[in-house]
Amino acid sequence: MAENTVRLKIKRQDGPNAQSRWEEFEIPYKSGMNVISAMMDIAANPVTKDGKTTTPIAYDSNCLEEICGSCAMLINGKARMACSSLVKNLEQPITVEPLSKFPLVRDLAVDRNVLFENLKKVKAWVPVDGTYDLGSGPRVTPQKQEQAYPLSNCISCTICMEVCPQFNESTGFVGAATISQVALFNDHPTGAVLKEERLHALMGDGGIHECGFAQNCVESCPKGIPLTRSISRVAGQVMVQTVKDIFSR
């Protein structure tokens, strides 16, 4: 390997039903280069290592500072954010593949709509819409804010779902990100009005009970969110709700 070049092996697929193929690239190294900026350089001159002209690689990305959650992909076999994957820290050739558990759109772009659907199912919001001014909300104590802040850092990258052995076609598990958002909005003094509905939603098929506590989610979360704490807390809330339901329904 020449010292000032970067080798990438990228999985290409022209569409959802097309055949996939691997393409190798060798490009000049730039200081501070990450996987996204490497692919930007490839797009500027889309020629493979063998000198064959190809198309620029399709992928989702936006902020390039690990805050928008768009660019999750499999880099050297592991799910991570491409923008914060610095080339100098990666073994070469760097293999880049799309996330494996979401419908493929093209190349590295996948359809992660299932997370949005799940967040809607658990009503992951604070209901404040009305036809008149609802006034100011209740105070949130600094202690509660400190508890909520880490959970609010979720960037919807879906890495916690990709790495979860229970998130698959067979279980249709909701995944750690959604459960953690339930913890966040159940804690909110106004959001808590929907707590029961959220907990009941998580009792449906594919709900919180599908968690096998392999803990890959918390290991791989790029934002360091305490996902297993959220799962355990919400699981406790679900069990308390179950007991309440048994005696009061």
Place this chain on the structure above:
Amino acid sequence: MSTAASPGPPTSTSANDHPHGIAPLRAGQGHEFFWRRLHSLSGIIPVGAFLFEHILISNATAINGATAYAHQVRFLGSLPFVLGLELFGIWLPIAFHALYGFYIWYRGRANLISYPWLGNWMYSLQRWTGAIAFAYIIWHTYTMRFTGVDLHEVPGASFGKVQHELFITPLFLFYVVGLIAASWHFAYGIWLFCAKWGITVGERARQRFLYICIAFFFLLSAVGLASMAKFRSMPQQPTDPDGARQIELQTK
């Protein structure tokens, strides 16, 4: 036709073929919550409670000798509704826990090679130890409860009947493997139960409780092994009715 590599937007027909992917949460649908939680609970009560009694009380009695063991077996056999206790307290719960456990295993997609982290190892190990323990339990129940001398009728033959198997080295090793698999499955199962039912919520609480569960695993294994060592260290005790009666009538 689909192999023609023409990049571009999918045609209207292929948009319908778009893979649906993993289904979103089915809020308000299905009964999996009930069965998963029942599975989790059944591992503690009654299956785990039975394992606790079986290893730490009944089998440990063998350390006090053949007569003490015979008296323990006689006591268990004389419990009221003993067949009902066995059926609803042991056999059916174990069968449910094991068979539903295989169903859970079948629906998971282990990914240890990509993500070889400790929790992920434990996830797979819990499935393998469960399978080993179940295979052992089926064989052990068949040989001890349903074939050979009926120990409910002749409690005095218990010590000799167990010895008969433990003196055969491959069977002895199967006992050891079965004991360790079941002990780990139960000990880590308690840890999983507390994590999944919202009892050990914090990271440090879970970490501390893991040490307690590992200590419990060593306790179960050690007492089980000590009982087995006792069986193997004594000369073969009789299993015929007259010899068994002699053992039973001795005082401790």
